[in-house]
Amino acid sequence: MARVEAFSDGVLAIAITLLVLDIKVPVLAPGQTLMVGLLRQWPQILGYAASFVVIGIYWANHHYMFNLIHRCDHWLLLLNLGFLLCIGSLPFPTALVSAYLQNPGAQRTAVFVYQGAILACAVFFNAIWRYASTGHRLVDSRLDPEFIDAVTRRYNLGVLTYVVSVFAALWNVRAALAIDMLLVLVFFFPSPKPQFRPNSATET
Amino acid sequence: MARVEAFSDGVLAIAITLLVLDIKVPVLAPGQTLMVGLLRQWPQILGYAASFVVIGIYWANHHYMFNLIHRCDHWLLLLNLGFLLCIGSLPFPTALVSAYLQNPGAQRTAVFVYQGAILACAVFFNAIWRYASTGHRLVDSRLDPEFIDAVTRRYNLGVLTYVVSVFAALWNVRAALAIDMLLVLVFFFPSPKPQFRPNSATET
Amino acid sequence: MARVEAFSDGVLAIAITLLVLDIKVPVLAPGQTLMVGLLRQWPQILGYAASFVVIGIYWANHHYMFNLIHRCDHWLLLLNLGFLLCIGSLPFPTALVSAYLQNPGAQRTAVFVYQGAILACAVFFNAIWRYASTGHRLVDSRLDPEFIDAVTRRYNLGVLTYVVSVFAALWNVRAALAIDMLLVLVFFFPSPKPQFRPNSATET
């Protein structure tokens, strides 16, 4: 387990830090001040902050989920790799949205791809949890089944919201980004505390 | 051992995450939509996914192999560095294939170099195992010799397949990539469970 | 705690190492020697070294602070993510200062943004400490309250100095950078040794 967590932390930490490479030093037009040049870069700076928060929240939830998962097998490794493949790709759609957010003909496509990439992260994240928790396959055997169901519902909510926001992006870019912000707010609050079955034996 | 694994995980995690830097935000030709611009980038996106899977599978197998290896010496460190040198170079041949896959005059050279780089990874990976397992030099002393032979055959298969696909690349690019996919499929399934000698003493 | 520290170390290590990407190989004008080309790059080389020292000192202090913090909760995670968001952004203002330090019309803006980014790091760092230490919420319960106050004053000094240097940047770039260097000097010396309450019980 330790090496799976260490490798995941590595990919998450690198993806989150590579985001900054998309903020370029502005080249000034004649007569333009640097302050104006920087203010016109707001989509890049916003993109950095937004994707940092998205990846950061995924990290916190990955951390939480892997505290509940006590065993590891080959398929869990593969699902986790799929999750990391999606997370590792996020610097690209972030750069895409930053570049085309102010282009009326392309902004919908850019936000659609961005939402799709985050949806793919959410689907793999959900799949890890479902695979690990079904029949207490890999999770702590003492966990209360009702608590497991509550966590499942919480992760389903994430997937469903991103499905909605992917399609919203085709209709209205601002609506899609507003839905995202709502979801960030939900996950901003702490995850529920693990609940154990009464009289459950101790597990190391 | 812990620091060797941590350093290897670091290099693997960084190489796998740097792959995304090769997917560039498309610059649109006049009248071209962003969706068309993105679809024309399929070699870059495919290259990201393919090399992510290749490095991910190497990571999973490195993880597996270093669970069997219980001791470390200077030559193991050097062989592992050679393996990491090859893994760390993969973003370059990946970018090369993405750039020249649709160029009829250059695609064979590009795929040849790509296959060659993966073959080099496989050769070093194989060398680590042979050095560590010969005469139970560094592996868990309780391992069944027949199990060790089975693992050796498995890793030989990897090297042989890449030798074939390197030469296949010179003849037909699609054949080479199809062989790769077959090998990924083989390693997609879990590695065999470690088998111990009967009555072997406990080793920490 | 271990994974929070590992993730923080990852982001700090990556941000500190990405700084080098801003030092570009000089393109020589006709008749210019490479030595002259390199010497004209002093703002890039200085920027690398200065930001490396700033991030390095933050790392050492983060290390020190998390030795005093013994428990972790959701809000500490979020404050730490905010701190990492600011640290992870530093390669951008560093590149900005390197690019515009010798441009009389833009240098103040560039240094203002740079100081502002470091101030944001200091504010989050301070917030982590205040959140964790108030009423011994998350810190080692044996710590002497007077020692906690001394640490708080030390971190307040950092925030105050950066507030001064942000505004100094608007007036005189050299003054702002001189204030920075003074602060680096203060934190160059070791942090005070933890002081415990007399007769405090042992805590693991």
Place this chain on the structure above:
Amino acid sequence: MARVEAFSDGVLAIAITLLVLDIKVPVLAPGQTLMVGLLRQWPQILGYAASFVVIGIYWANHHYMFNLIHRCDHWLLLLNLGFLLCIGSLPFPTALVSAYLQNPGAQRTAVFVYQGAILACAVFFNAIWRYASTGHRLVDSRLDPEFIDAVTRRYNLGVLTYVVSVFAALWNVRAALAIDMLLVLVFFFPSPKPQFRPNSATET
């Protein structure tokens, strides 16, 4: 100690992996084959391999040295940061040598800077050891003083060789690189096994 090693491993792993970003996909001149384009990139490929080996050997020696060092203080942290600052800068001189190795007017300057950067790594590495080992300040207290002297001499040899090769670079580029290769060969062989004082007490 664990976090110092983890942070150092992080910076070393990132610096070693960033080296690949300097190998660019070749842009072909009309009528040029990709194979010729790649072969003309030999300075970039050689630079990648050479600096990978240099950083890899520093990693192995850092690993070895920190197994002998049992305690940590503020000044050790700072010296280690200085070492990491030099290691983290290596992608730049590597790119410089790759770019100017075939330029007769600039190759000496490029190799001089490259050797100087490696010399700076060696000086800080040496300083860490001297600070930690003098009077058994931070090293394992059971170490035989003669063994400590042998290690010191070994690290002095590294510094002296790089001083020679820095100046050799000004006279003849090939001679400087040949001296480097000799030193790599010396450190290719395992470091001496730690020797303990007779009847030394056990230390954890």
